[in-house]
Amino acid sequence: MKEKTNWIQILFIIGVIGVIAGALDPMEGSVVIAIGSILLAIAAYLKKDRHKNYFILYAALILVGVFFLFFWTSLGGIGGTSAYSMWWGLTMVTYPIGWLATIVLLIIRAVQNKKQARIS
Secondary structure (H helix, E strand, O other): OHHHHHHHHHHHHHHHHHHHHHHHOOOOOHHHHHHHHHHHHHHHHHHOOOOHHHHHHHHHHHHHHHHHHHHHHHOOOOOOOOOOOHHHHHHHOHHHHHHHHHHHHHHHHHHHHHHHHHHO
8 A cells, every 4th residue: 555655646746846847838838737737636536635626627627728729829829810819818718727726726735734744
């Protein structure tokens, strides 16, 4: 059982690194952020973390936003001289919302873990 926990922790750490490192260049790093969020969701699910549903939801938000980011890019973009209005950009809004919510949740978990460590 100890070995399984170590792999879950490694998945979680790689996921955190991916979500943070991808933010250095949010456009090209979107794939890294998406993979990192999926790893976080898998690790939280396997660990039966109490926040697992949030990690799954935020990973889904990120994936939808990244999908539309690439979709609109493949069609030549939005706004300006494009055939598509800037309003179509709202389809990509789930990407930064999911990323920000993931970061906030990671901070909340870190603070809670620190408080629990002081109590023990």
